[in-house]
Amino acid sequence: MRNIQMVDLRTQYGKIKADIDLAVSDVVNSCQFINGPAVKGFARNLEAYLGVNHVVPCANGTDALQIALMALNLKPGDEVITTPFTFAATSEVIALLNLKPVFVDVDPRYFLMDIDQLKKAINPATKCIIPVHLFGQVCNMEAIMALANAHHIYVVEDNAQAIGASCNMGGEWEKAGTIGHIGCTSFFPSKNLGCFGDGGALFTNDKDLAAKIQMIANHGSSRRYYHEKIGVNSRLDAIQAAVLNVKLQHLDVYNEARARAAEQYNQLLAGIPDLITPDIAPHSTHVFHQYTVKVKQNRDEVCKELKANGIPTGIYYPVPLHLQEAYDVYGYRKGDFPVSEDLAEKVLSLPMHTELTNEIQEYITDSLLTALSTNKLQIN
Numbered sequence: 001m002r003n004i005q006m007v008d009l010r011t012q013y014g015k016i017k018a019d020i021d022l023a024v025s026d027v028v029n030s031c032q033f034i035n036g037p038a039v040k041g042f043a044r045n046l047e048a049y050l051g052v053n054h055v056v057p058c059a060n061g062t063d064a065l066q067i068a069l070m071a072l073n074l075k076p077g078d079e080v081i082t083t084p085f086t087f088a089a090t091s092e093v094i095a096l097l098n099l100k101p102v103f104v105d106v107d108p109r110y111f112l113m114d115i116d117q118l119k120k121a122i123n124p125a126t127k128c129i130i131p132v133h134l135f136g137q138v139c140n141m142e143a144i145m146a147l148a149n150a151h152h153i154y155v156v157e158d159n160a161q162a163i164g165a166s167c168n169m170g171g172e173w174e175k176a177g178t179i180g181h182i183g184c185t186s187f188f189p190s191k192n193l194g195c196f197g198d199g200g201a202l203f204t205n206d207k208d209l210a211a212k213i214q215m216i217a218n219h220g221s222s223r224r225y226y227h228e229k230i231g232v233n234s235r236l237d238a239i240q241a242a243v244l245n246v247k248l249q250h251l252d253v254y255n256e257a258r259a260r261a262a263e264q265y266n267q268l269l270a271g272i273p274d275l276i277t278p279d280i281a282p283h284s285t286h287v288f289h290q291y292t293v294k295v296k297q298n299r300d301e302v303c304k305e306l307k308a309n310g311i312p313t314g315i316y317y318p319v320p321l322h323l324q325e326a327y328d329v330y331g332y333r334k335g336d337f338p339v340s341e342d343l344a345e346k347v348l349s350l351p352m353h354t355e356l357t358n359e360i361q362e363y364i365t366d367s368l369l370t371a372l373s374t375n376k377l378q379i380n
């Protein structure tokens, strides 16, 4: 089988080409490339989709996280709690703003922030929590919000991987990213709602925070050439907004296609002793940004064998953040977060996108099963 991809954006584009091309050429013809009607229209449409009061688009997901932290009036040294099993952007912005990243481990089943560990890490210096809705499912936001409210701590959701997912909040299902004080997302091409370059956004229900976020993203200015705060220049391009406006209409269908593909993988891989397929947390829906299995032994060999069969895979993430060189200064050591460290050695993400067919999936799982059994023979 040829040309299997982790994410098949070409086939997806082919199906909506006419709409996308028209939306892009409308922007080109209007020459309103910056903050024009396409950007405002997309922000309003995303507000309606998420059921949130304010969406502020920005240049990428990393900027969204940085701007969120800048909007909270934190002081140097204030502690921000997150998990080490995430993309570096989450903790990078904490460190960049001279705040202190404090890691807590994830749970071994859903790979999400461990609530008991979070409880233990909260202290008077804790000012913010950044739960990461990893691989497409939402952290236990009910527990996190209860802790945050009890201790007067801000919550900034890293929703780069779970747009469209929902979390059960006392019987009401609420969209990921709209539950904390601020939600952040990325429109990187391979994300569940991806554009044709970089893009990101912040969400909030708080009017004052929304105004502040808007101001910070626009050079700390809400009135042209008057600057109230040191800000940044972080904008979503109008052409990207036009693409996103079209793709947003398909987001639920795309997420359903991912969930169906995940279900198919689950069936094809059921009952294999050396493999653990992903579980869905009862408090959350799952939009399968990644379909990530745990390979109990010889993960890297299995991965190589799949590659030789033309099957790309991903390892998200091979080194937890507390063991990265850049985080040496914070004094963490191997053994501090055993679940994240174990996952780093075992996780394997299979191709996951909106265009998978049964035929492709069967080829992938057949190859995976063969690779698992040959690698078992080699060690026995």
Ligand SMILES: *Cc1c(COP(=O)(O)O)cnc(C)c1O
Pocket (backbone or CB within 6 Å): 060, 061, 062, 063, 086, 087, 089, 090, 132, 158, 160, 161, 185, 186, 187, 188, 198, 199, 200
């Ligand atoms: C993609 C991603 C980001 C960063 O988004 P960019 O748009 O690439 O800056 C942040 N956090 C997580 C968990 C991500 O997956």
